[in-house]
Amino acid sequence: MDQRRLQHILDAAAAKRLLVVGDLMLDEFVWGSVGRISPEAPVPIVEVERESSYPGGAANVARNLREFTKSVTMLGMVGNDTAGTKLTTLLHDEGISTGGLFTDHEIPTIVKTRIIAQRQQVVRVDKEQRSSAGSSRADILARAKELISQSDAVLIEDYGKGFLDQKFVDALMEAASSHNILVTCDPNPKNPLEWPGIATIKPNRSEAFAAAGVPLCPPVHPVEQDTALLRVGEILLKRWNAGALLITLSEQGMMLFRPDHPPYHTPTRAREIYDVSGAGDTSISLYTLGIAAGATPEEAAELANHAAGVVVGKLGTATCSRAELETSFLNLSA
Numbered sequence: 001m002d003q004r005r006l007q008h009i010l011d012a013a014a015a016k017r018l019l020v021v022g023d024l025m026l027d028e029f030v031w032g033s034v035g036r037i038s039p040e041a042p043v044p045i046v047e048v049e050r051e052s053s054y055p056g057g058a059a060n061v062a063r064n065l066r067e068f069t070k071s072v073t074m075l076g077m078v079g080n081d082t083a084g085t086k087l088t089t090l091l092h093d094e095g096i097s098t099g100g101l102f103t104d105h106e107i108p109t110i111v112k113t114r115i116i117a118q119r120q121q122v123v124r125v126d127k128e129q130r131s132s133a134g135s136s137r138a139d140i141l142a143r144a145k146e147l148i149s150q151s152d153a154v155l156i157e158d159y160g161k162g163f164l165d166q167k168f169v170d171a172l173m174e175a176a177s178s179h180n181i182l183v184t185c186d187p188n189p190k191n192p193l194e195w196p197g198i199a200t201i202k203p204n205r206s207e208a209f210a211a212a213g214v215p216l217c218p219p220v221h222p223v224e225q226d227t228a229l230l231r232v233g234e235i236l237l238k239r240w241n242a243g244a245l246l247i248t249l250s251e252q253g254m255m256l257f258r259p260d261h262p263p264y265h266t267p268t269r270a271r272e273i274y275d276v277s278g279a280g281d282t283s284i285s286l287y288t289l290g291i292a293a294g295a296t297p298e299e300a301a302e303l304a305n306h307a308a309g310v311v312v313g314k315l316g317t318a319t320c321s322r323a324e325l326e327t328s329f330l331n332l333s334a
Helices: 003-013 058-066 082-093 138-149 166-178 205-212 227-240 279-292 297-311 322-333
Strands: 017-022 024-037 044-057 071-079 097-104 110-117 120-127 153-157 182-186 244-248 254-258 261-266
Touching: 003 279, 003 297, 003 322, 017 058, 017 138, 017 279, 024 058, 024 071, 024 082, 044 058, 044 082, 044 110, 058 071, 058 082, 058 153, 058 279, 071 082, 071 138, 082 097, 097 138, 138 166, 153 166, 153 279, 166 182, 182 279, 205 227, 205 244, 227 244, 227 254, 244 279, 244 297, 254 297, 261 297, 279 297, 297 322
Parallel strands: 017 071, 017 153, 024 110, 071 097, 153 182
Antiparallel strands: 024 044, 110 120, 244 254, 254 261
16 A cells, blocks of 8 residues: 555544444553562562553553544443543543443443563453443443444444443444444454454454364464465354454464455564554554545555554554554555
């Protein structure tokens, strides 16, 4: 993709209205250094230097989209607690609409705390309970339908924490279809839902194999000769009747499958890899935004791949800016 085409797509993306639906989390980071081992147990002692917090889970998808368009709305649930208040404030501060946030008075906000020392993750501490599914609350369904009618695209991010169930997903898909609105999703194997007729679905390699019921096997190089992967792509396209299937392949990049089209492989654009957490969020965000802005599926896959390559070069829950994405494409053509 040349720079003129890239600029055209990104300019069009800036005017799009995106709705993100899914499991919300608060990502906390404790940054420090290790200088000694604890005398109490053979574990490192991390001397804390600073702490930071970011919107996580589906909220990280919203953050990624917000880098490219001003109109991003989050639909999900937070707990009636300090973490929920903090997450809501962080979203608001980043310019993401919180008009679709609901409070669960029984289930606390999911919090994931990562301890980082010398640019390495030492340990992660999770605080979570499965939330009530969205379909159990009429107010959430009503608000979802209202927000869908006001959007150009809907991105469903499933972290398998309970917010999404089949009844809720079916209602979202039906509402989007009635308004002819694009729907994409990032599925979770722990929550095996059906996505009939979805525009695009983006599992990673292991998730795709699990969904297709094919035993996971090591990647093949070159990826175009990975017969197991090609079979998985064919199975899932038929199963979900999807317009496209984008499988992320870590260091191998991504493979795009579409009915009646040959598979399209885009190799990784990462130059350095420090942290792969959140790369999937970035991938589905940029792919969805690209399609909404008029990009071809192949162009959208390139946008997603370049953005993911930027994000894995950063530590923590990170996003890719427009300037960084433009630079990545420039470096490719240099």
